[in-house]
Amino acid sequence: MTSTLTLFVDHLSQPCRALSLLCRTIKVQHHEKYVQLIKGEHLRQPFAELTPFRKIPVVQDGNLLILESCAALRYIADKYDTSNQWYPKPPSVRAKVDEYLDWQHTNTRAHGVGYFTNKVLFPFLKKTPPDLKAISEHSKELDRVEKQFTSYFLGPRPFITGDSPTIADLVAACEFEQPLAGGHQLSPPVMEFLGRVKSVIGPEYEDLHNVVRKFANKVLS
Structure with a gap:
């Protein structure tokens, strides 16, 4: 095409x-x-x-x-996507993809980017010390988010809708990688999830995430 x-x-x-x-x-x-x-x-x-x-x-x-x-x-x-894997067409499966994409805006994304911005990005742009209070608050919220993500959105499944990742898993992985690059310690279940996404995507996953990791390392070193 x-x-x-x-x-x-x-x-x-x-x-x-x-x-x-x-x-x-x-x-x-x-x-x-x-x-x-x-x-x-x-x-x-x-x-x-x-x-x-x-x-x-x-x-x-x-x-x-x-x-x-x-x-x-x-x-x-x-x-x-000719495989129909990444945004499956069955309404019941697609609803679960959409559910996560709607939920993550005020959860995974809000607190992942909040942690990273206050610890890495703002200190780089403004040449000011990290906002330790904001970092702590976002870290606590990330702990909650991780528990809800693994208990509700994953459950016993390797990915959000089952055995294959969808765009919801891609979004989740990219959002969790952001605070991880900034030094937040993710829970073992989330780290295992990231490993599964990486194994499906292949080398491109590391290539793209190394961009944010190298930037964070430079700022934090």
Whole structure:
């Protein structure tokens, strides 16, 4: 299938990594245009012409522009994944994928990015010490999130909907990797989950996550 798919990404960003990993895993022809967050390129032209939100990722497919990452993941999986694995079509399975994608915004993502931002990103950008109170609060919330994720969303299954990962698992893995890069100690069940996702994705998983790990190591060293 010929594709005009373009991703505007920075792999320091969790949703950007999830989109890139999906496209690379299903081997859809696409282009990745890098927009450097720490240089503020998302706030300036020419990128700012694409989106009033001035945030990444942005996905463009022909004349279609998608400005929200979960909507873009659904669209790409629905259109380009011929295996139907990553966004399964049965309504009962798809509902569980959507349930996690809706839940994670105020849980996995909110506290993972909160931990990383206050420990790594803000100290780098503002040249100020880490906000220890905010870091502690997000760390405690992450402990809760990890328990709820493993008990409810995984349960006895290797992945959220069963034996194969979906876009929900990609999003979860990328979000959990963010505080992990910043030094948060994830629980053994979550670490085992990350290992399973990595084993399915292959070397691309490490390649993309090494971007955020190297950045965090540089700031924290």
